[in-house]
Amino acid sequence: MPIPFLDLKAQYRNIKDEIDGKIAEVVASQRFILGEEVQKLEEEVAAYSGARHGVGVSSGSDALIISLMALGIGEGDHVITTPFTFFATAGAVARLRAVPIFCDIEPNGFNLDPMKLEELLNRKLTSKNNARIKAIIPVHLYGQLADMDAINALAELHDLYVVEDAAQAVGSEYTGAQGIKRAGTLGDMGTLSFFPSKNLGAFGDGGMVLTDDTQLAEKLRVLRVHGSQNKYIYQTLGGNFRLDALQAAILRIKLKHLDDWHRGRQRVADGYRSRFQDSGLLESGAVRLPAELYRDRSIAHYHTYHQYVLSVQDRDRLQLHLRDSGIPTAIYYPLGLHLQECFSYLGYKKGDFPQTEIACQEVLALPVYPELTEAQQDQIVEGFRSFYS
Numbered sequence: 001m002p003i004p005f006l007d008l009k010a011q012y013r014n015i016k017d018e019i020d021g022k023i024a025e026v027v028a029s030q031r032f033i034l035g036e037e038v039q040k041l042e043e044e045v046a047a048y049s050g051a052r053h054g055v056g057v058s059s060g061s062d063a064l065i066i067s068l069m070a071l072g073i074g075e076g077d078h079v080i081t082t083p084f085t086f087f088a089t090a091g092a093v094a095r096l097r098a099v100p101i102f103c104d105i106e107p108n109g110f111n112l113d114p115m116k117l118e119e120l121l122n123r124k125l126t127s128k129n130n131a132r133i134k135a136i137i138p139v140h141l142y143g144q145l146a147d148m149d150a151i152n153a154l155a156e157l158h159d160l161y162v163v164e165d166a167a168q169a170v171g172s173e174y175t176g177a178q179g180i181k182r183a184g185t186l187g188d189m190g191t192l193s194f195f196p197s198k199n200l201g202a203f204g205d206g207g208m209v210l211t212d213d214t215q216l217a218e219k220l221r222v223l224r225v226h227g228s229q230n231k232y233i234y235q236t237l238g239g240n241f242r243l244d245a246l247q248a249a250i251l252r253i254k255l256k257h258l259d260d261w262h263r264g265r266q267r268v269a270d271g272y273r274s275r276f277q278d279s280g281l282l283e284s285g286a287v288r289l290p291a292e293l294y295r296d297r298s299i300a301h302y303h304t305y306h307q308y309v310l311s312v313q314d315r316d317r318l319q320l321h322l323r324d325s326g327i328p329t330a331i332y333y334p335l336g337l338h339l340q341e342c343f344s345y346l347g348y349k350k351g352d353f354p355q356t357e358i359a360c361q362e363v364l365a366l367p368v369y370p371e372l373t374e375a376q377q378d379q380i381v382e383g384f385r386s387f388y389s
């Protein structure tokens with residue numbers, strides 16, 4: 001039997017009655033835009049994440065755009081981020097006519113490398129461009145946090161805003177200078193995505209911005225309705241960044257299950273770990289497991305495994321072999337953003353970010369969701385064994 005890469009139907013089956021009842025309620029109310037469901041979701045996700053405010057918006061991409069808008073970032077401003085992320089992280093910067101400045105990732109963990117960030121900032125300090133750097137967007141890729149203590153220290157030193165792209169990391173934890181904190185609450189603002197395949201996924205698009213700053217939250221609320229504080233009166237230019245009530249109602253039900261689902265994903269990750277350890281493929285160097293950077297720090301959500309991503313040798317041939325054995329995999333991401341055609345005007349070239357380029361050649365994501373069975377995990381690891389032998 002082919003294994004689904006993600007089995008959202010199985011998730012839905014388990015909560016169908018709750019969800020269907022709630023959808024019927026919203027439909028009966030005929031109130032579809034913002035309103036009580038969105039407000040409650042904002043309060044609940046903010047409380048879950050440990051933020052003072054949550055502002056529901058139309059997508060994770062829009063959450064990034066509206067956050068940068070609230071900080072006044074625009075034409076000619078520079079924003080540092082990683083080239084090893086989903087397009088929207090840098091796309092949001094470029095959409096505002098600001099300039100994405102890329103910085104390479106750590107060899108372990110796939111997130112922004114604070115040492116390279118420091119080098120970049122020092123280099124920029126000596127150039128006239130420095131005055132234009134306004135913000136850093138660390139991305140918590142695959143569900144594990146970037147090294148926020150180191151990134152925040154550099155941001156403070158250089159007086160930069162920090163907007164965490166937590167699209168893949170709702171609920172993921174980090175412990176450091178600020179104690180135990182959840183993704184999206186360690187910088188000035190954090191953005192979440194509720195794209196259906198995310199750990200907390202809607203039945204369509206949705207997103208949220210988290211912040212402790214009451215003034216920023218107020219700005220976000222105005223920007224999300226075209227910049228209008230009082231009906232049909234516009235002081236600033238905003239847009240339609242609203243979240244639907246139906247999505248909010250569905251997400252409120254799913255949020256109650258999120259910790260269980262995180263544990264289910266961690267269980268699958270542990271299952272893969274022990275199977276790969278028994279397979280001999282780690283010793284031979286054919287397969288490298290995802291690093292769990294914070295597991296020994298006594299936090300429950302050290303990694304929430306939005307994706308389970310291995311580094312593997314001979315990746316593309318392996319992927320075809322697995323596909324032929326009914327094992328779906330995915331590549332997040334095959335090409336660094338610095339080499340994308342749409343960013344050619346930035347002037348980057350091959351070789352500029354070696355760790356990103358290595359990751360693009362080696363990463364392979366396996367199915368990871370609570371409903372994945374032990375037998376399916378056996379089948380998947382057997383697929384690897386048969387390829388490398």
Ligand SMILES: Cc1ncc(COP(=O)(O)O)c(C=O)c1O
Nearest residue numbers: 059060061086088167193194195
């Ligand atoms: C790292 C990252 N940033 C931003 C986004 C954009 O989120 P959305 O698809 O909700 O616009 C995503 C989601 O795909 C993502 O993975």
